[in-house]
Amino acid sequence: MSAQAHGANRQTSPQWTNPLRDPRDKRLPRIAGPSGLTIFGVTGDLSRKKLMPAIYDLANRGLLPPGFALTGFARRDWANQDFMQVVYDAVKENARTPFHQTVWDRLAEGIRFVPGSFDDPEAFDQLAETIKELDTERGTGGNHAFYLSVPPSAFPTVLQQLARCGLTDQKDDAWRRVVIEKPFGHDLSSAQELNDIVNDVFPEESVFRIDHYLGKETVQNILALRFANQLFDPVWNAHYVDHVQITMAEDIGLGGRAGYYDGIGAARDVIQNHLLQLMALTAMEEPVSFSPRDLRAEKLKVLEATKPVGPFDETTARGQYEGGWQGGSLVPGLQEEGGFADDSTTETFAAITLEVESRRWAGVPFYLRTGKRLGRRVTEIAVVFKRAPHLPFDDTMTEELGQNALVIRVQPDEGVTMRFGSKVPGTSMEVRDVTMDFGYGHAFTESSPEAYERLILDVLLGEPSLFPVNDEVEQSWKILDPVLEHWAAHGRPESYKAGTWGPDSAETMLARTGRVWRRP
Structure with a gap:
């Protein structure tokens, strides 16, 4: 009998018993019941x-x-x-x-x-x-x-x-x-239709919409970082934060997925779900508890207060990648990969500007971007702080000093980086940026579970905290739909070379307010 088939013929009826422990003891893992x-x-x-x-x-x-x-x-x-x-x-x-x-x-x-x-x-x-x-x-x-x-x-x-x-x-x-x-619909109306179809058969509390990014250990660490540490909360607002950048970049192209991807695009594929969920976790108020109901309530408040910033010709960008050099190899452009219509306007890069109309975040732009064939594979949330109101230094002393930033690295090198100014060793007063780095792989001996491990276990446990509900899905489409409608009425996306960080319009989008994209 083969190793993989061994045991298939044994007839047993194992019974599951719940471990005798206090359910409030978080040191022991929760085990799924019979299922x-x-x-x-x-x-x-x-x-x-x-x-x-x-x-x-x-x-x-x-x-x-x-x-x-x-x-x-x-x-x-x-x-x-x-x-x-x-x-x-x-x-x-x-x-x-x-x-x-x-x-x-x-x-x-x-x-x-x-x-x-x-x-x-x-x-x-x-x-x-x-x-x-x-x-x-x-x-x-x-x-x-x-x-x-x-x-x-x-x-x-x-x-x-x-x-x-x-x-x-x-x-x-x-x-x-x-x-x-995902995808949970193509726009608001299709999402509402899909939700109606699902809820005709299953009640909403029995529906689990998978967003695998929410199962990543680093994403969940956003909550621990913000609400378990008094260090960050006092400066987590418009008084100190200049802007927030949320990036999900991929260094691969579409390859065999072109047929699926055409007509969907980067904004629908990533911004509507992954990036808006990351933004909600970054901007939300402290929940009363981490129960699913309280956590979802705070995320939904953020999404309801979020609006795209116009005019969209200046505050958004989209593009399609061309062939070029990436990682030492010459890679094909989108049109050479096949599966895409020659006149397709589906974007492989998308960037948008959002604002959260709340007391905490009034005036702070949130920049969201995603794309294929970019400089490297990385997902991160960068909270960029305002410059100090007074610097008692000559310009030459701080010419290499940037803005303070707290960067949460979601993948691939999970961790948190803080960027701040420090004096350069020597007899002169010269200040430049340095970083303080925390890496999961260095601080913990146990490797992080895959996102799908956490999410499948949560489904079996009936734990819905990490799963978006109807209202969150529909509100996300309300945010994105105006941008998609504008793009649909305004021709083709701009081209960008593989291995770069997107089209020129993405750089212009931030340059108009004196800001620049981070290069992870």
């Missing part, structure tokens, strides 16, 4: 590279119940053993934690596969029967989450099928939940 997860679109890259490895890593860390069940649904002529091999290969290639045969054997006992298409009622009837069997064999107790790793166009069909065969029914104390990947 199962069904993945639609299980043959896609997301499932193979992120979801299945994350499930193994959770099992390896002892955070899944012994009877956990994983069911795959796809249009493949596979048996359970075939799907088990797919999961095994994905785990061996992409898991974060070391491979342990005993962990795999226990996980493999709960792996099932149901073949079929989304419009096949018989396949969903078989899925319902499989889940019923898992409740008996694995002790999942009727608790199941359905992960829709599929295009939004398939949501109505899948949801209707789940409802038709009774898989959305929540009986007694058991729960049923649905997990949805």
Whole structure:
């Protein structure tokens, strides 16, 4: 018997028991109760590279119940053993934690596969029967989450099928939940339509919209940095902050994703969800508690107070990358990669200016930018402070002194950097910028979990703090829609060379107010 199939024939009915501990003791991890997860679109890259490895890593860390069940649904002529091999290969290639045969054997006992298409009622009837069997064999107790790793166009069909065969029914104390990947619509009206479709089948408290950036350890550290330290709160406002820059840059192109990406673009793909969520966490007021309700309430207040700054010809920028040199290699431009229409106006770089109309942030611009084929891969939040009102130095003493900044590095080198002025050693008084750096990898011995580990566990625990709700999604579109409408009416994006930091208009966008973009 192969290693990956070992254990699949053992018939056991493990029972999960909650650890005897005070739930307020945060030193011990929370372990998911009896439950199962069904993945639609299980043959896609997301499932193979992120979801299945994350499930193994959770099992390896002892955070899944012994009877956990994983069911795959796809249009493949596979048996359970075939799907088990797919999961095994994905785990061996992409898991974060070391491979342990005993962990795999226990996980493999709960792996099932149901073949079929989304419009096949018989396949969903078989899925319902499989889940019923898992409740008996694995002790999942009727608790199941359905992960829709599929295009939004398939949501109505899948949801209707789940409802038709009774898989959305929540009986007694058991729960049923649905997990949805972005994009959450194409604009405000489509987002509202999508939310209506989902909420017709699942109540809002059972809907988990995945924004994997919110699962990153460094993003969650924004809350700890701001609210656990008195050091920062007194200066976290318009009296001291000059502006905020939030950047998500990628050094790769679209490659095989061009067909998917055309018509979506950088603003819809990244700004509407990732960057606006990062901005909300940066600008929000201190919540009464870190309960999902209180945390969401403060984020929503920020989004409701946020407006795009005009005129958009001067306060926004967009571009499409051309071929050029990047990392010592000559890379193709967007049009050479194929999959894009020659006359496409879909942007691969987007930058916008926002303002938060609140007492704390009045007059402070928030600059958000994202793009493909930029100088390097990095995501960061830079809070840039105003210059000191009086400098008792000659200009020559401080000509190399910039503005103080606090930079939260989300990826790839997770940590926090503070930039401030210091005297240069020597007999003369010369001040220049220095940095003080905190890195997760240096300060903690345990590596940070992948975002999908945290988010999948939160789904199974019913912990919704890191998942945007209807109101947040719709408010984000209200912020972005005016910019998108302006761009749609004003021709093609500007070109920029691969390996640079975007089009010239992005530099002009900040230069008009005497500011410059950071070079991470």
